[in-house]
């Protein structure tokens with residue numbers, strides 16, 4: 001099938017390459033000319049494991065091309081996926097101006113039948129608005145359309161794997177034709193009937209559930225899913241705060257709570273909270289939608305509030321250790337909002353660095369992939385060639401992104417170059433026993449060990 005994907009960002013580029021790999025002919029459009037130039041020169045606009053090879057292979061096979069004019073793509077493709085950004089407005093609502101702009105361009109140039117699919121995360125009833133928009137603004141009366149919602153659940157860092165092995169594919173439609181087209185587009189993925197570009201030898205795979213709903217429900221499924229995951233994170237962080245206060249161990253609590261199959265262990269690791277381009281903005285947008293509909297969304301406002309406080313609490317923990325932060329060197333390991341990506345959008349690491357800078361600290365930082373993007377956001381800190389350099393002469397290391405690389409470090413070497421061997425582990429990635437045995441002072445999130453010691457001392 002001929003498919004247009006509009007937006008060559010994390011979602012658009014991964015989807016475009018994935019559809020091409022499964023046999024479709026894909027034209028990927030972006031209005032960022034520099035991005036298109038980079039892609040046409042064989043480069044990548046961002047880091048995502050496994051994506052570069054996939055893009056190159058499908059470009060070479062002429063199943064994937066990159067252009068900047070929507071009109072040229074729409075003329076050749078009956079199917080159009082909208083994958084542009086939907087960032088938050090100041091009031092928390094999703095900014096749909098890019099979606100609207102794309103819709104306007106499609107209205108101006110489309111003729112014949114098109115299935116227009118929103119893959120961007122949008123508030124419920126956006127599909128309805130798109131339908132109305134096309135009906136009012138179509139230039140050509142021969143433009144017939146279906147609008148569908150196909151929310152994307154991929155996780156940056158494992159986006160390629162998630163494209164090929166999703167937990168489910170959700171489509172919101174209001175015509176059988178749209179459902180049938182989407183099923184056809186996704187058939188290789190649904191039947192797991194492709195040579196897997198991610199794993200070797202994963203032949204026997206079970207069919208992926210294909211969930212067909214109305215358009216409003218599909219839109220809502222995405223916001224509800226992200227909000228639930230964020231709720232788990234804030235929940236365990238709330239419990240971690242209590243553990244620290246009363247002398248319990250949040251890691252042990254989380255492990256045992258997660259063993260309950262009804263709860264599950266994922267997203268139950270205490271830390272500095274969630275960031276990235278999705279959870280914070282999607283929760284805000286969902287709260288606005290809920291409030292707009294007159295529903296009580298205080299639960300999610302609590303989730304947001306707990307998450308926002310993580311940054312201050314973590315910096316306070318550091319201040320408590322260092323007494324005065326001004327003029328002190330602090331090392332930071334990790335800038336990306338999570339490992340295996342270079343994305344620093346709403347990264348808790350950057351929020352912490354900004355707070356440290358206002359306190360007058362001197363920050364040295366290292367991240368395996370995200371330094372370029374972080375430099376564009378915070379140019380005034382020192383970016384180091386590796387984790388050892390970031391540790392040189394510092395009074396504390398803050399571990400802020402759980403990159404595998406940090407777990408492979410020679411910690412004795414790290415200790416030798418630090419002025420004070422203090423690690424604040426914002427992701428609970430190190431083992432307390434291991435690092436303290438090496439002579440580090442170690443603070444994680446949610447360990448009430450210090451309170452336990454006080455209690456024992458009081459006996």
Ligand SMILES: NC(=O)c1ccc[n+]([C@@H]2O[C@H](COP(=O)([O-])OP(=O)(O)OC[C@H]3O[C@@H](n4cnc5c(N)ncnc54)[C@H](O)[C@@H]3O)[C@@H](O)[C@H]2O)c1
Pocket residue numbers: 006007008009010011012029030031032035083084085086098101102119120121122152153154155156277278
């Ligand atoms: N990043 C994720 O992990 C993820 C996961 C699921 C859903 N989503 C959702 O998918 C959407 C896209 O997210 P993303 O992370 O890929 O964003 P992104 O910012 O990485 O990419 C968006 C792309 O759209 C392009 N664009 C914007 N306006 C355009 C226009 N008028 N014409 C052509 N191109 C245009 C931008 O230049 C950019 O390259 C968002 O709604 C997001 O919430 C993201």
